[in-house]
Amino acid sequence: MTARNISRFWEWGRKIICVGRNYADHAKELKNAIPTEPILFLKPPSAYIREGSPILVPLYSTNLHHEVELGVVIGKGGTAIPQSAAMEHVAGYALCLDMTARDIQDECKSKGLPWTMAKAFNTSCPVSEFIPKERIPDPGSVKLWLKVNDQLRQSGCTSQMIFSIPYLISYISDFITLEEGDLILTGTPKGVSAVQEHDELQAGIEDVVTMSFRVDRQDQ
Numbered sequence: 208m209t210a211r212n213i214s215r216f217w218e219w220g221r222k223i224i225c226v227g228r229n230y231a232d233h234a235k236e237l238k239n240a241i242p243t244e245p246i247l248f249l250k251p252p253s254a255y256i257r258e259g260s261p262i263l264v265p266l267y268s269t270n271l272h273h274e275v276e277l278g279v280v281i282g283k284g285g286t287a288i289p290q291s292a293a294m295e296h297v298a299g300y301a302l303c304l305d306m307t308a309r310d311i312q313d314e315c316k317s318k319g320l321p322w323t324m325a326k327a328f329n330t331s332c333p334v335s336e337f338i339p340k341e342r343i344p345d346p347g348s349v350k351l352w353l354k355v356n357d358q359l360r361q362s363g364c365t366s367q368m369i370f371s372i373p374y375l376i377s378y379i380s381d382f383i384t385l386e387e388g389d390l391i392l393t394g395t396p397k398g399v400s401a402v403q404e405h406d407e408l409q410a411g412i413e414d415v416v417t418m419s420f421r422v423d424r425q426d427q
């Protein structure tokens with residue numbers, strides 16, 4: 208077996224744990240209450256794509272949304288990690304998109320069903336290159352942005368997160384053991400909107416990283 212290299216975590220990382228409604232402005236734009244505890248859901252590793260591969264609109268959706276997020280890459284596993292030690296478990300970061308079939312999510316919500324079909328489909332987790340933790344000394348205060356066809360749609364700062372990265376690592380690890388290579392998506396700021404086939408998405412974290420992805424429709 209080839210050695211596992213954290214800078215290619217998407218090739219072997221086992222879990223993608225996502226936090227919903229972690230920015231008050233985004234919770235409000237979708238008319239949701241501000242959460243008092245983290246809202247979690249999962250994506251499978253088959254959701255990963257890298258630049259050069261297209262984001263595919265699932266055949267069953269007509270309202271695919273972008274959500275730009277800071278991803279936290281776990282470097283050292285653990286269970287019941289205290290907040291005070293949480294950052295020792297972080298290897299680095301990635302800029303991520305939590306692509307969401309909003310029409311399907313709305314349907315799931317109205318029926319009280321899980322969001323899996325809306326959030327976990329193939330190509331639903333585009334990620335940037337791995338960013339070593341030293342390059343983002345204060346992950347609690349970095350600016351994220353996303354443009355669609357050169358038009359700015361999302362712009363936010365991780366200082367607006369309701370639950371901090373140490374809190375999330377501690378909270379999640381109380382009931383899901385975190386492993387090396389796992390990715391935590393920390394939620395999206397306001398400005399989510401629909402994308403169409405042929406759109407070009409560009410996103411960035413300040414002067415740290417940028418990435419771009421094209422949207423295609425899935426073949427029949």
Ligand SMILES: O=C(O)/C=C/C(=O)CC(=O)C(=O)O
Pocket residue numbers: 225226227228229230233237239274305307312393394395
């Ligand atoms: O509650 C909703 O209607 C939708 C929530 C999300 O999709 C939230 C996220 O995934 C997020 O905030 O990052």
